[in-house]
Amino acid sequence: MIDTGKAFCAANNQFMNGIRDLAQYSSKDVLVENSLMKFSETLQEMTNYHTILFDQTQRSIKAQLQTFVKEDIRKFKDAKKQFEKVSEEKENALVKNAQVQRNKQHEVEEATNILTATRKCFRHIALDYVLQMNVLQSKRRSEILKSMLSFMYAHLTFFHQGYDLFSELGPYMKDLGAQLDRLAVDAAKEKRDMEQKHSTIQQKDFSSDDTKLEYNVDAANGIVMEGYLFKRASNAFKTWNRKKPDHIRRWFSIQNNQLVYQKKFKDNPTVVVEDLRLCTVKHCEDIERRFCFEVVSPTKSCMLQADSEKLRQAWIKAVQTSIATAYREKGDESEKQEKKCFPSAGSLEPGSESKEKLLKGESALQRVQCIAGNASCCDCGLADPRWASINLGITLCIECSGIHRSLGVHFSKVRSLTLDTWEPELLKLMCELGNDVINRIYEAKVEKMGVKKPQSSSQRQEKEAYIRAKYVERKFVARHLASVSLPEDGASAVPQHQEEKRHSSSERSPQADKHGATSPKEGEKQEASVLCDSKQLPPGLQLYRAAYKKNLPDMAEALAHGAEVNWVNIAENKSTPLIQAVLGGSLVTCEFLLQNGANVNHRDVKGRGPLHHATVLGHTGQVCLFLKRGANQHATDEEGKDPLSIAVEAANADIVTLLRLAKMNEEMRESEGLCGQPGDEIYQDIFRDFSQMASNNPEKLNRFQQSDSQKS
Structure with missing residues (x-):
């Protein structure tokens, strides 16, 4: 039972590891991730309690009974052997005494003396044997009941621990059940919406149904643009046609100032252009296929074909922008290597001495976090934020930065304080503002309205609602009536x-x-x-x-x-x-x-x-x-x-x-x-x-x- 229980605990631990892995794979779904982690922690505690139960069983039953068998029963067996030996000697003495002849007086006396001594020893050994039997019976009763009582107390403790553990988890499970009910309703509604869309999709005109057209040079994953393109063979024949179409259609992406493609999702990228700064891109109108463009480097050229004219223009613009960005980033790196200290970002203004000190010899993270309030996230208060909104001039934690990205660049432009390059004027901008300054503006009425600001441990939905109310709806900005009225066309109020x-x-x-x-x-x-x-x-x-x-x-x-x-x-x-x-x-x-x-x-x-x-x-x-x-x-x-x-x-x-x-x-x-x-x-x-x-x-x-x- 103990060995099987330990195997059961080992299997449970493997199962817990699987649940934790599943939670990590579900990191984009906060509800699933949090629930799985909470359940795995609870079940892990139960497995630990099981392990303790089997350890207690080992001590209370197996160890005690083995001691009883090895020591007490061994003494009883020794007494039994002694009793049997003396009994045999007594039988021999009786036989010998019976066989002695009457006329041999000295043999009669010797046999009588031996029989008397043997009987005396037999009675002594018999009493000791009976004593050992009584002691063994008494101890057997106490040892067995003592072991079982200890075993039952171990079970009692185990079930109390489990009860207390699940009593704490009960409210969460109840709330999760209510959320699942709502999710089921939402899923049913979404299913109806999708069915309605499916019923009307046949009426849609797909002649101009292009894939993703936009590009983003500041993408968090470093991929400026990606999508499928047709690639002309680079051999001497320069052919498009192959036996299988998928031989020439590849998944292209612009990342790390390179143009790369993959045949399959898990394949390592094949580099087409190692350094975009050495390349040009141009339209190709003099070949037999439509929507073609060419990326030319000093050593080779690559002819590519998009699915539509819009996609071709988007790819050309993305390559051009990536080239310009590569030049700018190279310049920023050279500037950092050449300068021993960071200068003031204002071209015609000296700035205060304290702010100048912030801009010397430190990383962008250190400089920005020195500003009042910037050592913690502007919206949730999490310490050591590593992201910033450059148009607002605030620092953010990684979760709040993701919410800011979802607002759109017209509300917040997010940049990493450790991964991105920073222009001097942008760093000076961050040092002129800061979390304290912006929160005095955007949270002026938070206390008055009785709104609770989310904490770092708050749910993402709560943070997102607060951030949208703060920056998009501007609910907490203190409104004031202007004492000088202006015409609607923006004319000055000066007479x-x-x-x-x-x-x-x-x-x-x-x-x-x-x-x-x-x-x-x-x-x-x-x-x-x-x-x-x-x-x-x-x-x-x-x-x-x-x-x-x-x-x-x-x-x-x-x-x-x-x-x-x-x-x-x-x-x-x-x-x-x-x-x-x-x-x-x-x-x-x-x-x-x-x-x-x-x-x-x-x-x-x-x-x-x-x-x-x-x-x-x-x-x-x-x-x-x-x-x-x-x-x-x-x-x-x-x-x-x-x-x-x-x-x-x-x-x-x-x-x-x-x-x-x-x-x-x-x-x-x-x-x-x-x-x-x-x-x-x-x-x-x-x-x-x-x-x-x-x-x-x-x-x-x-x-x-x-x-x-x-x-x-």
């Missing part, structure tokens, strides 16, 4: 006579006056002249003013109150917050607005966009940033001047170089199909050098040449 006075008395720097752009000094006078005593401004105007003042917390508050990131101030030449950030001279403010969806190509009433204003003011770091974000460098203002002509007139050699290189790179892309051609790497290196200088030594970029009057 007309003060507007005229402000423009008539404004001062211009030599460079700004030459091209008609507002200088930072003039912007300060404009800000001082605005007539509004209350701090409670309309969200759009609050964002507009805070962008000039480089005040990221105020900007975040304005966006939380519903400010339009591209709000237009009609009374001030249709200027936007992004243009005000340029006039304020802050690179990190521009980055914050762009991360929150600001239009880099919006132009004011004079036809000038952010790139125009940055060029006029000589803000090289901002010029780099806008070019990276896709600013239109060919746009002209009302005087017919594009940024390059303005930079040439201003004699700013750095910006002229940047714009010319950007223009050359754009022309090369248009002619070849993507960046990555000879000379393009040189452009990337120079562009990266300017970006690093804008962060490290912004004063070196203020190199306007003297005007003719100054020279004379």
